[in-house]
Amino acid sequence: MKISIKVNGVSHSHDIEPRISLAQYLREELQLTGTHIGCDTSGCGSCTILIDGDAVKSCTVLAVQADGCEVTTIEGMANGSGMHPIQEAFKEHHGLQCGFCTPGMVMTAAEIIKANPNPTEAEIRDGLKGNFCRCTGYHNIVKSIQHAAEQIQS
Amino acid sequence: MGAFVGKPIKRREDARFLKGAGKYTDDLKLHGMTQLAFVRSPFAHAKILSVDTSKALQAKGVVAVYTAADGCGEFGVPCGWQVDFKNGETMREPVHPLLAKDKIRHVGEAVAAVVAETLEEARDAAELVEVDYDPLPAVTDPEKAMSKDAPLVHDQWEDNAAFDWCIGNDRAEVEAALAGAHHVTEMEFRNQRLAPNAIEPRSYISDYDVNADKWTLYTSTQNPHLIRLLLCAFVLGIPEHKVRVVSHDVGGGFGSKIYHYTEEALVTWISREIGRPVKWTADRSEAFLTDAHGRDHMVRAKMGFDKEGKILGILSDEYCAMGAYLSTFAPAVPTYLHGTLFQGVYTTPLIHLNVTAPFTHTVPVDAYRGAGRPEATYLLERIISKGAQEMGIDAAEIRFKNFIPPFDGVNQEGYQTQVALQYDSGNYEATLKRGLEMLGYEDFRKEQEKARNNGNGKLLGVGISTYIEGCGIAPSAVVGALGARAGLYEVGQVRVQPTGKVSVYTGAHSHGQGHETVFAQFVADALGIPMDDVEIEHGDTEQVAFGMGTYGSRSLAVGGSAIIKSIEKILEKGAKIAAHKLEASEADLEYADGKWTVKGTDKSISFGDVSLTAYVPHDYPEGLEPGLDFSSFYDPTNFTYPFGTHIAVVEVDKETGKVDLKRFVACDDVGNVMNPMIVDGQIHGGIAQGVGQALLEEVIYDDQGQMISGSYMDYALPRADDLPMIETDRTVTPCPHNPLGVKGAGEAGAIGSTPAVVNAVVDALSHLGVTDIQMPLTPQRVWKAMQN
Structure with missing residues (x-):
């Protein structure tokens, strides 16, 4: 087709x-x-x-x-050679280890922040329910998304 | 401390991963590449009566179809560790064929390999292969596998035992101590089978160059050199120098990518047969069915206490599943990586562990994050808490009573355990004190009491675990005496380029650990140069001289030490060049901040100038070789022993039995810390996996050997909303026997956390008389425990 x-x-x-x-x-x-x-x-x-x-x-x-x-x-996600604020936040907060789940996490983070520009920790965790990470225990992914939301807000 | 070590430097690896520019094996597309799909057995145990590939061979796009009859790798994939029976009988070591020949021994075992132009065509054609099976009864439970009427996994032997083994003091002596004990606590439980579940499925591409008669194998492994050695010398009998193994970006391992797998050997063999590259990537179902699993111990144990709560002895009898074949490290896991940790952090005077390791009709079991040590820690940390509960002693207090006193391994000797090993250095009570402080233990007990009485339907519990583990694997002579068939040193090459830039080649392998950053931190500091001047290379046997890969939290402790050895050689030779150029005696020079200075003067020469001189040796010390490039093998003198305290706080719903992990406090001691951001990340991830075992995860085989937890709908990996933010802190007790003073941080989280969570749930229900619940602590199991 x-x-x-x-x-x-x-x-x-x-x-x-x-x-x-x-x-x-x-x-x-x-x-x-x-x-x-x-x-x-x-x-x-x-x-x-x-x-x-x-x-x-x-x-x-x-x-x-x-x-x-x-x-x-x-x-x-990024314009040109730089990185999107979500990508920057993942780097800043060590929101990735092996990197395999990372593209999916970044795209899901974009959705979470789009739907709710100021998400709480619980809302972020709820929004991440469909994405597995086996490396980070999600701790730094949650922090990355919190930080990205703040950056995008400002 | 230098400019970089100890600082939370952001990772160099991240940009490529965040932009989707990582290069994982499945991302590679080679010219002329074919795709491989397997025909896998739907039965756990069956005779293969016939395999008919004729229809598949006719199918669109099919290049070739192979079965065992084609004679690929008839020696099978080998086991790397030999543990003989207690009576001296040699370990039973069945051939692990690349394709099943006459008999199937686990669901998912490959019977035929179909190669086609595209993945869809390969999968379509695989469905056309007709296999006639005669199904047989199967056994998947390690204890049942040793019963008299159990179906035999390998019928050349009279029972299913692969080996049996024991360690520690004389059994009768331990039994006598228990008989005379004031109190004996007993436990019987299954340390359940887990699937490691790296999110990147295994993927292999072999590219055979007909004209050069050489292979390149791209593989998602933690262990490229060992894979090459096993593949060439043991499986296919091809010359090692003709094979390049490349494993660049690997999407997590957790142990499951240490081993040499049949599919890896098969793609290598097939690419020569067809003279074209061939790729195989597991789908998730294949990952569940064929990646080596972890744990699966059936445990019966007793711990004896005196009336003060001092431990008098521990005795454990265990059945530990090996699966259908012996995977690369499998025999070491329930033995030398398990029994040697039975001392824990306590002064227990008498210890005996007895292990029977049977074959079962399941995928092989091997090392999974922690490997034997989580199983030991789970038993010790549960049984001491259960003992405390039964004797009415506080869980923290009983630990303080039994701790080995602090020792630094320098001024005080290492601690000699009852189970062969000598701990390097430790201060166990310090991590518990700090953990209790972080938690606010006293206040918590009041809050717990209030929750029990306020009738809101929620019960609170706290669980403590004070763990130790053996890392930095391993001194070669020691593991050789224990059955390892390989040395476990590491290799580090430091190549100074003429301009003073530094390329480091390490045999350790990063699949999430951040070596490209962390290794550059300590190399830059050791040489006093900018981090940007240091590049770390790994994962390619043609770049890196040799290596033993990454597992057992060994990368820094062993791999880092090898690099330091090479740096010492660089500086020693550099000093000779510097002395010549400065017209001074070597003894009068000191090296700091990237330059050699004549002590007490301002005469100096930079690292870069010395490097250039080494490669342009016109004005050069007589008799000295040009160049500045050294390689070293580092063989550790002992294991390293990280330790720590993990404390979980849970809330249990009285109506549903659902456990909510409210807080998790971890105070770990992993020795010196190169990058605290990365160490914390390792601890977080390990804790999530340990919590997964406690509350969620279990591989379940039914009586016929069908895996009924083989998808993400059935196997519960921890999700973001299953976990709280993790509260971390650390104490620092340096390792006295390696140059960086590091102990390893990769597995600690997974080792310490599981019993902390289970202890917390049992604590929440203790007023109802609950003393134990089997893992995983599903709402159903917790609810049932409350009803009894």
């Missing part, structure tokens, strides 16, 4: 198998390997991206379902 998707501001058209997930499409066709596949069943959240501004697990969306949509992946 033919699809047209705008990813990180760039338009792409491909003829793909209908069964290909959006995560696979991003990784295999577009070489955007920052979107990771940790479980392929919506369990871990490593593949979280934004579709039309909403956080979505891209392993459970068919690429054909995203036809005509605007997708943002981790590679599109």
Whole structure:
């Protein structure tokens, strides 16, 4: 099937198998390997991206379902060579260790802060329920998101 | 302290990970690369009657299909540790085949490998492979595996034992002490089976270059050199110098990526057969079914106390599952990484542990974060708290009564345990004192009493754990005597470039620990140069001379020490060059802030100038070789022994049994700290995994050997809302026997935390007469305990 998707501001058209997930499409066709596949069943959240501004697990969306949509992946979070305030906050607060869940965490953090610019610790933890991190115990991820929210507010 | 050591320097690794620019194995796409999918057994135990690959071979995009009949790696993947039976009989070591030949021994064992142009085509074709199985009864429980009528995992032996083993004092002596004790506390529990669950699934790509007759294996391993050695010398019989193993970014390991796996050998073999690169990446179901698991001990133990609460002795009998085959380190886990920690932090005079390690129809069990030490700590810290509860002694007080007194390993000797090892240095009571202070222990007890009486439906409990662990693995001669088939030193090369920039090559491997930052901190300080002048390289056997990888919290203690050794050689040679250039005697020079100075003068030469001279040796000491590049092997003289206190506070819902972890206080002592931000991060992550074991996680096999917890819908990993913010502090008792004074921080969190949480829940329910609950403490189990 033919699809047209705008990813990180760039338009792409491909003829793909209908069964290909959006995560696979991003990784295999577009070489955007920052979107990771940790479980392929919506369990871990490593593949979280934004579709039309909403956080979505891209392993459970068919690429054909995203036809005509605007997708943002981790590679599109920063403008130019710098980093987005969320990315900066993760670095500042050691919100990552092995880095594998990190792109999904950053995209989910963007959703949390978009929905609630001033989230409490409990609200952040609630918002992160769909994303597994096995390294950090979430402590520094929560701190990173709190800090990012403050930075974005100011 | 230098400019960088001890400071919370932000990580260099982070930018690439945060921008999605990390390079994990599955991110690589090589020219002409094929994809591999496995046909895996749905049965735990079965005869393979026939395998028909004809339809799969016809399928679209299929390049090749392999079965055991194709003769790949007939020696199988080896075990790296030999623990013989108590009676002297050799450990039973079955062949662990790359593809199952006649018999299946666990669900998920691979029967056929299908190679195709795309992953979808490989998976489609795998479904066309027809395997005729004759299912047989299975046994998955380690104790049942030793019963007389248990189905045999390997029928060349008369029972399922892989080995049995014991350590400590004479059993009769310990039994006599228990018989004469004022009080004996007994426990019977399962230290349940866990799945490590690194979020990056295992992934391997082998690229065989036909013209050069060389391989490059890209692999998600913690241990690239050991993988190369095992793969070449033991499994495939190919020359080691023809294989390059690369493991750059690895998405977590926790032990599960130490081992040499069958799939790793198989992609290597297949890439030569087809003359093309081949990739395999596990999906999460395969990860649950085929990654080595952790724990799975059935424990029966007794601890005897005198009337004051002093421990008189401990005796434990354990059945520890090995799984269907012996994984790389498996035999060491319930023995030398477990029994040697039975002293704990206490002066217990008599100790005996007896282990039976059976094969079971499950995936192999091996080291998972802590490896044997969490199991020892869980037993010790639960049984001492249960003893205190039964005797009406406070849980903190009983620990203070039994602590080994402080010793620094320099002015006071190391502490000789009853279980072979000698602790390096420790001050156990200091961490408990600090932990209690952080918690506000006295006030908590009042609050707890109030909660019991106020009728709001919530019960409060506090649980203490004062742990010790053995890290910095390990002195080669010691582990050799204990059955290890490899040395456990580490290699560190320091190559000073002509411009004074420094490349460091380490055999340790970072898969989240931040070595690229931390190692640069202490190297820059040791040389007195900017951190930006230091680059850390790891994870490539063609760059790094050799190495034994990262596990057992060994990277800094062993790998860091090897680098320091090389730096000493650099400075020694540099001093000769500096003396020549300064026309001074070496004895008159001192090195500081990146330069050699003639003592008491302002005559000096910088590290950069000496480096340039070493590579442009026109005006140079006679007889000295040019160049400034040294490599060292460091073999530690002892293990290191981090310790600490973990305290959990829980709230239990009386109506539902749900446990809410309200606070977690940790005061750890990991020796000197290079980067406190990273140490805290390691502690946080370890605690989350330990809390996971206490409250949430369990791999469950049913009676037929089917795993019924093989997905994220069924296996409960801790989520963000299962955990509180973690309150950390530390004491510092340096390791006396390595140059950095470090002890290791990777596993401490997972070792100390589990019993703290369970102790807290039991404490919350203690007024109801509850003295124990089996892990994981699900709401159902807690609710049931309250009803009895």
